[in-house]
Amino acid sequence: xxxxxxxxxxxxxxxxxxxxxxxVEQIGNSLFWLEDCSSYxxxxxxxxxxxxxxxxxxxxxxxxxNRVVDKYLYxxxxxxxxxxxxxxxxxxLSEGDIREILTKExxxxxxxxVKRS
Numbered sequence: 329x330x331x332x333x334x335x336x337x338x339x340x341x342x343x344x345x346x347x348x349x350x351x352v353e354q355i356g357n358s359l360f361w362l363e364d365c366s367s368y369x370x371x372x373x374x375x376x377x378x379x380x381x382x383x384x385x386x387x388x389x390x391x392x393x394n395r396v397v398d399k400y401l402y403x404x405x406x407x408x409x410x411x412x413x414x415x416x417x418x419x420x421l422s423e424g425d426i427r428e429i430l431t432k433e434x435x436x437x438x439x440x441x442v443k444r445s
Contacts (some may be wrong), residue, residue, distance in 0.1 A: 341355040341404060343377040344384040348383065348434050352377075382407045388432035 337343070337360060341352045350362035361367045368375060378384055389396045394411035397418075402408040410419045 337377050341377045341379055342381045342384055343368070343375055344431070345372075345375050349381065353391050359384055366376050367395055380407070381426060381429075382409065382421060385409060385426075385429060386432065390428075390430040390432075390435065391421060392419075392425070392427050 337352060337355065337389070339352050339355060339426070343350055343352060343362065345366075345368060345415075350364060351362050352360050354361040355370075358370050359367045361369060378383060383390060385396060385399065387396050387399060389439065391409055391411055394413050396409050396411050398410040400408055400410070402420075404423075406422060409426075411421060412421045413419045
């Protein structure tokens with residue numbers, strides 16, 4: 329399960345921030361840096377981290393271009409994501425299937441709503 333940030337975070341861990349999900353490349357001086365060179369405070373309580381990227385994905389995020397509609401443990405032990413695919417076909421994805429992630433926060437920040445009168 330993902331955890332709130334504390335000093336246990338390590339290089340190579342994945343973190344979920346308001347800006348998306350990234351991998352920790354460097355730690356020091358109460359900050360950590362992600363692959364894209366953005367920096368965050370180790371004391372930021374809104375950030376979650378995990379060694380397993382699938383644990384940071386939430387319902388409503390987009391994985392490999394499809395919206396995540398469910399997240400569960402297959403056979404009680406393997407984390408699986410269920411996404412809606414083309415023509416409402418469901419895809420079940422394990423950690424090895426993940427290629428791209430667009431968090432729901434990223435989607436909302438970049439979404440333009442067309443207003444009709």
